[in-house]
Amino acid sequence: MHAENPRDNEILKSLDDDQYAAASTIEGPVRITAGAGAGKTRTITHRMAYACSIGAWNPGETMAVTFSVKAAEEMKTRLMRLGASEAIQAATFHSAALSQVRTAWYELSDAPFPQIIEDPRALLAVALKRVSGTDDIEAMHMRDILAEIGWMKVSLIAPDDYVRVCSALHRVPPADLDPQSMAAVMSAFEQEKSSRNQIDFNDILLIDCNIIERHPEVAESIRKRTKHVTVDEYQDVSPLQHRLLQLWMGKGRSICVVGDAAQTIYSFAGASSYYLRHFAEEFGPLAADVELNTDYRSTPQIVNYANMVLSRSPDSETYLTLQSPREQGKRVNTVVFPDDTSEVGAIAQRISRMLKADRDMGSIAILTRVNAQQRAVCAALGERKIRYQVRTDSGWQSSRIDSAQAEALSRVQDQDASQTDEERSRAAKNALRTVTVSTIHAAKGLEFSHVFIIGCSEGLIPFGSGQNGSLEEERRLMYVGITRAEDVLTLSFAKTARGNGYTERKPSRFLLRGRA
Numbered sequence: 196m197h198a199e200n201p202r203d204n205e206i207l208k209s210l211d212d213d214q215y216a217a218a219s220t221i222e223g224p225v226r227i228t229a230g231a232g233a234g235k236t237r238t239i240t241h242r243m244a245y246a247c248s249i250g251a252w253n254p255g256e257t258m259a260v261t262f263s264v265k266a267a268e269e270m271k272t273r274l275m276r277l278g279a280s281e282a283i284q285a286a287t288f289h290s291a292a293l294s295q296v297r298t299a300w301y302e303l304s305d306a307p308f309p310q311i312i313e314d315p316r317a318l319l320a321v322a323l324k325r326v327s328g329t330d331d332i333e334a335m336h337m338r339d340i341l342a343e344i345g346w347m348k349v350s351l352i353a354p355d356d357y358v359r360v361c362s363a364l365h366r367v368p369p370a371d372l373d374p375q376s377m378a379a380v381m382s383a384f385e386q387e388k389s390s391r392n393q394i395d396f397n398d399i400l401l402i403d404c405n406i407i408e409r410h411p412e413v414a415e416s417i418r419k420r421t422k423h424v425t426v427d428e429y430q431d432v433s434p435l436q437h438r439l440l441q442l443w444m445g446k447g448r449s450i451c452v453v454g455d456a457a458q459t460i461y462s463f464a465g466a467s468s469y470y471l472r473h474f475a476e477e478f479g480p481l482a483a484d485v486e487l488n489t490d491y492r493s494t495p496q497i498v499n500y501a502n503m504v505l506s507r508s509p510d511s512e513t514y515l516t517l518q519s520p521r522e523q524g525k526r527v528n529t530v531v532f533p534d535d536t537s538e539v540g541a542i543a544q545r546i547s548r549m550l551k552a553d554r555d556m557g558s559i560a561i562l563t564r565v566n567a568q569q570r571a572v573c574a575a576l577g578e579r580k581i582r583y584q585v586r587t588d589s590g591w592q593s594s595r596i597d598s599a600q601a602e603a604l605s606r607v608q609d610q611d612a613s614q615t616d617e618e619r620s621r622a623a624k625n626a627l628r629t630v631t632v633s634t635i636h637a638a639k640g641l642e643f644s645h646v647f648i649i650g651c652s653e654g655l656i657p658f659g660s661g662q663n664g665s666l667e668e669e670r671r672l673m674y675v676g677i678t679r680a681e682d683v684l685t686l687s688f689a690k691t692a693r694g695n696g697y698t699e700r701k702p703s704r705f706l707l708r709g710r711a
Contacts, residue, residue: 206245206277210238216485217451218242221251223482226474227453230515231501231678232492232642235453239425240270242451244277246423252449254280256422260440261287262431266640270427284420288436289396292403299406299413309394315341315384318393322383326376339369342464344381348397349433349465354378354385400435407442418445429454429474433465448478457505457514460636460672463665472513490517490678492642494524497684501677503707508670517678529651529706530687534697535571538689542647543575546630549645550581557644560631562676564656568649572632586633635676646680648673651688652700673705 201207201219210218214234217227218241229235243259246252261267264287271285284291293311300308312318316337323340324330332340347353352360357378361368368377388394394402407414421443426432429452432440444450456468475481490498498519505514532538546559561572566587576583631643650656657669677684686706691697 201245204245204249206241206248210241211489213485213487213489214238214241217483217487218245220483220485221246222449223480224448224474224478225451225483225485226471226481227451227485227487228455228471228515229453229487230455230490230517231458231675232490233487233517234489234491235487236266236270236273236427238487239427239451239453240273240277240279243283243423243425244274244279247279247283252423254282256420257282257425258284258286258291258421258423259425259427260291261285261427263287263640264290266427288439289399292399292439295417296399296403296406299410299417302413303406303410307392309392309398311399312388312393312395315395318387318391319344319380319384322380322387325383326379332370336370340372340377340380343369343377344384345397346463346465347381348401349435351434351438354382357381397435400439404435404439404442407439414442414445418443418447422447423449425451425453427453428458429471430456430459430468431461431466432470433467435465437470450478455515456510457671458639458675460639460668460675462668486515488515488517490519491521492681493519493678494521494682495519496524496526497677497680500527500684500707501674504670504674504677504705508667510667525683528683528685530685531702532687532689534691534693535650535689536693538649538687539571539575542649542685542687543572543579543581546576546647547579547581550628557682558631558642559645559647560633560638560641560643560679561647561649562633562635562638562679564635564650564658564672566634569632569634572649576630576632581630582628583630583632586631586637588634588636635672635679638679639675642679642681644681645683645685646676647685647687648676649687651686651703651706653703654700656703656705670705673703 202215207215207218211234214237217225217238221242227235227238229238239259243252243257247254247257259267259270261270267285267287267290271283274283274285275281286294297308319337319341320330320332323332347357355378358374360366361374361377366374368374372380388398407417424440424443424447426440431454440450452471452474454468454471456472459466459468470477475484493501498517502516505511505516508514530541532541542561549559563569563572569585569587573583573585631638631641633641635648648656656673657666659665688700688702688706690699
């Protein structure tokens with residue numbers, strides 16, 4: 196059925212040797228450990244398109260799972276450019292599960308489908324009042340409690356087990372709640388949802404698991420559509436998502452996972468690189484175990500700096516060492532400022548000069564550790580009439596994009612479909628002369644020609660005290676921030692918050708003395 200030499204196939208010809216090794220192995224379990232800028236999306240989309248094109252896979256039985264709608268859309272677009280069938284599914288865990296649950300619901304139940312809550316704060320307020328007797332809860336505490344409920348759910352921790360888990364993990368509940376009270380809040384929250392026939396997004400995954408486990412005929416129907424599964428960003432899989440993936444696969448072994456343990460930056464939300472690192476133990480023997488360590492995105496200087504940051508980790512042996520095939524670029528620049536105001540002002544002024552000097556310089560980003568840093572950055576850019584867009588940990592916010600920019604973006608989106616990915620990317624960057632202000636978390640998966648990472652001081656990055664394993668998560672976060680840069684990377688920190696008279700900060704331990 197597919198006797199031709201894979202190297203002769205047009206879909207695989209443009210891949211490098213490591214990418215080809217992964218994409219041409221289409222039978223059995225495959226793990227792809229892909230570093231930043233190594234072409235992971237390119238590899239897995241070519242793999243799927245190739246397998247379907249030669250008849251090895253049925254497109255209607257093929258599914259790619261991602262962690263964002265944007266990533267799913269990008270994957271679908273790339274598959275279409277490769278001539279792949281529209282029957283291939285590209286979806287997030289939640290959207291794939293929701294489709295399966297909706298289809299099965301009306302076969303299994305006469306009850307109306309539950310309402311999906313998009314904003315659960317009002318419901319949480321009711322639950323908190325039942326437990327504590329008050330509904331006077333700060334917005335920040337409300338957010339933290341919801342995050343903890345989400346963590347419990349994706350970690351498959353029932354309220355009855357929460358107190359024991361907190362004791363074992365030395366976990367401190369949010370909002371000054373003790374573990375027993377937090378468990379009671381979650382129970383009350385779940386009861387309120389049930390009484391109103393409402394569910395949240397993680398309930399969708401739990402319901403899908405329940406349906407597959409309890410209804411063999413439905414499970415068989417679902418597994419027909421998930422015979423060949425590819426999971427992107429596998430280092431971010433939670434225990435709940437992993438359980439659902441196991442149920443989708445059943446006894447099947449046509450699974451490919453791609454990820455990078457060094458880019459695990461959502462452990463606080465239940466993500467774990469454990470499943471990526473132990474994939475061979477669960478699904479082995481593997482048909483292929485490939486490392487993609489060539490970073491086509493960044494200059495050697497940026498790649499070397501990223502490698503040095505990881506090399507100081509006690510977990511360094513579990514991380515890839517990247518290499519860059521690009522020509523030598525500018526050294527990574529570290530700048531010290533007397534205070535926060537001077538820092539953001541100087542960076543905004545430099546960007547202003549850059550924009551005036553070179554209209555084809557590409558994209559610019561200012562990356563922060565937390566949302567709160569962005570207000571001063573935006574004010575400094577606004578004073579200099581520099582257009583910007585803001586990306587926070589909760590997504591895109593309203594931004595200063597005028598009609599001219601919107602029109603430019605429209606022109607980019609309507610370009611000739613024959614353009615390559617690289618041509619489209621470059622055109623998009625040059626069409627918008629705008630600066631992205633983003634947290635590092637929210638910038639994951641993005642890339643920019645020029646990157647400024649501000650606030651590189653102890654207590655900010657790494658954030659807090661760096662206790663209970665958070666230091667290594669902060670190190671990985673810094674690595675992700677660094678590898679967003681293609682051509683120029685500037686790291687900066689301010690000695691104090693507001694000048695003389697304030698406690699002097701220490702530079703971040705992630706600022707390296709050696710030159711890169």
